[in-house]
Amino acid sequence: MALQKLLIVVVFLAVVYNLGAALYYMMSDKGQSDRTVNSLTWRIGLSVGLILVICLMIWLGLINPHGIVVGH
Amino acid sequence: MEHAHHDASKYYVPHGTNWPIVGSVALFCLVGGAANWLNGHPWGKFVSLLGLFLLLFMMWGWFGQVIRESIAGFYNRQVDTSFRMGMIWFIFSEVMFFAAFFGALFYARTLVVPWLGGAGDGAMNQVLWPGYDATWPTNGPGNVGGAFETVPAWGIPLLNTLLLLSSGVTITIAHHALRAGQRGRLLLFLFLTILLGFTFLGFQAYEYMAAYNHHNLTLASGVYGSTFFMLTGFHGMHVTLGAIMLSVIWFRCLKGHFSKEHHFGFEAVAWYWHFVDVVWLGLFLFVYVL
CATH class of the missing domain: 1.20.120.80 (Cytochrome c oxidase, subunit III, four-helix bundle)
Known part of the structure; x- marks a missing residue:
């Protein structure tokens, strides 16, 4: 379980990194290069991949989302 | 200000504007109204809605002004x-x-x-x-x-x-x-x-x-x-x-x-x-x- 969660968090951090890189390129390149749009393409690509992997993990029972619980 | 935009070394100083204070009043009404609405004061709903309309009015006015200035080449x-x-x-x-x-x-x-x-x-x-x-x-x-x-x-x-x-x-x-x-x-x-x-x-x-x-x-x-x-x-x-x-x-x-x-x-x-x-x-x- 811990390994699956670690994988999810690492990919999420890569998504955040690409988002930050895009912000940096937007400020430094001022619309004159493709670096911003390319970073954003990475960020959405990784995000879509992450969600698909999570769906697969839930499907295979490798991770359990919060069940219906609570209220003692 | 008409000529300032041609000179990259001069900073374009905008004219006075009322939009920030309109936005502040709008947000105050929106959030203050919503907080009172959630706490069971019926009048909060109306204050909140008033704030929302004020906010949309501000967006319309402020966005429009900035766009017009940008198109006019002031920036x-x-x-x-x-x-x-x-x-x-x-x-x-x-x-x-x-x-x-x-x-x-x-x-x-x-x-x-x-x-x-x-x-x-x-x-x-x-x-x-x-x-x-x-x-x-x-x-x-x-x-x-x-x-x-x-x-x-x-x-x-x-x-x-x-x-x-x-x-x-x-x-x-x-x-x-x-x-x-x-x-x-x-x-x-x-x-x-x-x-x-x-x-x-x-x-x-x-x-x-x-x-x-x-x-x-x-x-x-x-x-x-x-x-x-x-x-x-x-x-x-x-x-x-x-x-x-x-x-x-x-x-x-x-x-x-x-x-x-x-x-x-x-x-x-x-x-x-x-x-x-x-x-x-x-x-x-x-x-x-x-």
Whole structure:
């Protein structure tokens, strides 16, 4: 379980990194290069991949989302 | 000021404007009204709605003024830099804003609730709530708000995640189209992005109604209820604002305000949309799944 969660968090951090890189390129390149749009393409690509992997993990029972619980 | 924009070394000093004070009054009414509405004062609804209309009026007026000044060529490179700096500070405040709410969630979930359940030396459990068995999600040992169920991640939250991610894909296609100078593709995919954004909001409203009516999960459901609704609610407001700004940008694209090299308005709003999308991804992971 811990390994699956670690994988999810690492990919999420890569998504955040690409988002930050895009912000940096937007400020430094001022619309004159493709670096911003390319970073954003990475960020959405990784995000879509992450969600698909999570769906697969839930499907295979490798991770359990919060069940219906609570209220003692 | 008419000649200042031709000289890159001179800073364009804007004329006096009333929009900031209009915006402040609008936000005060919107949030103050909403807080009173939630606490059972019927007049809060009207004050809140008044604030909303004032805010939309401000957006119409302020956006319009800036766009007209930009088209008139008033903005030189220094103003361009200040717009970009403004964006950076705006994003910084946004990151801090969501960091505070995510921080509250993590603090409650990984520290406070286990302490109450007897983690550490067990003192808090013995002294405050003997017999409390810590779990997450929880409304705390006091069972504040009564028994509730969480919204299962496999239903509407997943659908909404897919909707927002699709909108991230469509806006990226629109962005590439803008850089390639393909106007038709830009307008089509930007329009699809807006459509997906509003569809997301529709489902989110439906989910809130289901949470209140069927799961008894409300803003008053202890620490889980309050963090859940604060995080998803403020995210929803950001999607609303993003969708409004995307709509403005769509009309600006239609009017040909942007070129391959000059499109900061588009790029800033597109980036903001990606940011809101990543916040949702974090929400989905940490609130619903992990």
